[in-house]
Amino acid sequence: MDKIQLVAFSSAQQAMLQRMQQNMLTSSQGIIAPAQQIGGEFSASSLSGSSAGSFSQMMNEAVNRVDAIQHSAAAQQIAVETGLSDDLTGAMVESQKASVAFSAMVQVRNKLTSALDEVMNMAV
Numbered sequence: 001m002d003k004i005q006l007v008a009f010s011s012a013q014q015a016m017l018q019r020m021q022q023n024m025l026t027s028s029q030g031i032i033a034p035a036q037q038i039g040g041e042f043s044a045s046s047l048s049g050s051s052a053g054s055f056s057q058m059m060n061e062a063v064n065r066v067d068a069i070q071h072s073a074a075a076q077q078i079a080v081e082t083g084l085s086d087d088l089t090g091a092m093v094e095s096q097k098a099s100v101a102f103s104a105m106v107q108v109r110n111k112l113t114s115a116l117d118e119v120m121n122m123a124v
Contacts, residue, residue, distance in 0.1 A: 079091070
């Protein structure tokens with residue numbers, strides 16, 4: 001299985017990804033594992049009102065990371081265009097990373113918007 005390394009994985013995301021990959025390997029071997037509760041910072045106790053600012057902080061950090069990736073890609077492209085660098089492949093790879101990061105951010109935004117619409121349309 002090919003592994004894709006992302007630049008901005010937090011330790012909790014990395015641990016969750018490893019559990020998901022292990023579950024995928026287990027399920028492909030025909031072994032059914034019992035359901036596991038997601039723990040750590042994603043547990044029910046962490047979703048209390050005391051951490052209300054953490055979601056907006058997490059989203060701001062994600063947007064800032066995507067912005068930094070895009071600025072880095074743009075800087076490398078400008079360096080190649082002006083002749084300061086001859087690393088065209090590096091600039092293209094950075095450009096693709098920026099494109100994928102932006103697409104993922106847009107997809108998350110769309111999912112959040114549709115989830116909010118669903119919540120708002122719920123009968124009370």
